[in-house]
Amino acid sequence: MILDDITxxxxxxxxxxxxxxxxxxxxRRAADVKEKKDFPFERAxxxxxxxxxxxxxxxxxSKGLIAAQFPYMDIAREYEAAGAAAISVxxxxxxxxxxxxxxxxIAAAVATPVIRKDFILDAYxxxxxxxxxxxxxxxxxxxxxxxxxxxxxxxADSLGLSVLVEAHDAGEIxxxxxxxxxxxxxxxxxxxxxxxxxxxxxxxxxxxxxECLFVAESGICTAADVSCLQDNGVDAVLIGETLMRSxxxxxMLHTLAGGRHG
Ligand SMILES: O=C(O)c1ccccc1NCC(=O)[C@H](O)[C@H](O)COP(=O)(O)O
Numbered sequence: 001m002i003l004d005d006i007t008x009x010x011x012x013x014x015x016x017x018x019x020x021x022x023x024x025x026x027x028r029r030a031a032d033v034k035e036k037k038d039f040p041f042e043r044a045x046x047x048x049x050x051x052x053x054x055x056x057x058x059x060x061x062s063k064g065l066i067a068a069q070f071p072y073m074d075i076a077r078e079y080e081a082a083g084a085a086a087i088s089v090x091x092x093x094x095x096x097x098x099x100x101x102x103x104x105x106i107a108a109a110v111a112t113p114v115i116r117k118d119f120i121l122d123a124y125x126x127x128x129x130x131x132x133x134x135x136x137x138x139x140x141x142x143x144x145x146x147x148x149x150x151x152x153x154x155x156a157d158s159l160g161l162s163v164l165v166e167a168h169d170a171g172e173i174x175x176x177x178x179x180x181x182x183x184x185x186x187x188x189x190x191x192x193x194x195x196x197x198x199x200x201x202x203x204x205x206x207x208x209x210x211e212c213l214f215v216a217e218s219g220i221c222t223a224a225d226v227s228c229l230q231d232n233g234v235d236a237v238l239i240g241e242t243l244m245r246s247x248x249x250x251x252m253l254h255t256l257a258g259g260r261h262g
Contacts (some may be wrong), residue, residue: 002061002095003191007143009094010119023124030127030159038159041113041136042183044085045213049260050230051085052253053215055240056106058090058097062194065097075249076106082250084112086136088238092119100132107133114121115164119143126155128151136162136183141172142191145150149180164215168200173207182206185215185238198225203230223258 045051048183056072059065089106098118113135118125120139129137137156139149156163160229165181167173168191176184186201196219208214216229217238226237234253239256246252
């Protein structure tokens with residue numbers, strides 16, 4: 001499965017990164033970060049109406065290169081000006097052509113909360129996220145057994161980082177709830193065959209307690225998609241490709257929001 005290939009590549013990168021900056025030093029740098037630890041990511045998603053998490057995504061395993069031109073700072077600023085509640089930055093290098101530098105530069109330039117979108121396998125990456133200026137991280141149930149899921153959740157929480165816990169099915173939702181997640185995302189992309197179905201979010205929404213924020217991720221292309229998800233009780237949508245392929249991201253976000261945004 002693609003997740004096995006991605007996590008193998010990520011694990012290799014982590015070992016290389018630890019050679020450059022050892023874990024104890026990364027942890028010390030994270031503890032030194034002065035920004036407030038007050039969870040701006042989840043506060044931004046709690047606003048009334050549906051919220052938009054707009055993704056800075058250069059490439060993906062399912063689509064290959066999405067953005068040949070990649071002025072990531074302009075893209076992030078455009079998302080902010082368009083009223084994005086949060087900005088998702090892919091930092092995985094081998095399959096998404098992401099970079100920690102993109103996140104670092106973007107987080108320093110915008111006031112909108114930024115989430116590190118990556119395949120977190122090691123606490124080291126959580127400290128890195130804090131050092132780079134992220135407000136949130138993604139934890140994917142499918143690649144973490146319970147013990148690490150809970151431990152990573154608590155490390156992030158203690159650093160003031162919100163956690164978007166990603167699930168694909170009912171069992172993973174139960175695990176996300178048990179680990180204490182306040183923000184749960186359902187990925188509509190089937191990672192075995194890359195098909196997307198928004199029905200996955202709609203079907204799983206009732207399994208998530210009302211006090212948790214619910215994010216629908218992947219495959220959201222039209223205002224009708226957004227409206228259908230909102231009708232099914234979704235609090236926020238995470239959109240990458242549709243926005244990345246749009247030459248006028250502000251206009252696209254406005255359209256996706258049914259004319260109510262920007
Ligand atoms: O996007 C992929 O091909 C992919 C493949 C394997 C694991 C994760 C993948 N995507 C990560 C994401 O969660 C999406 O980038 C995000 O939800 C936005 O999706 P989209 O709007 O469909 O670009």
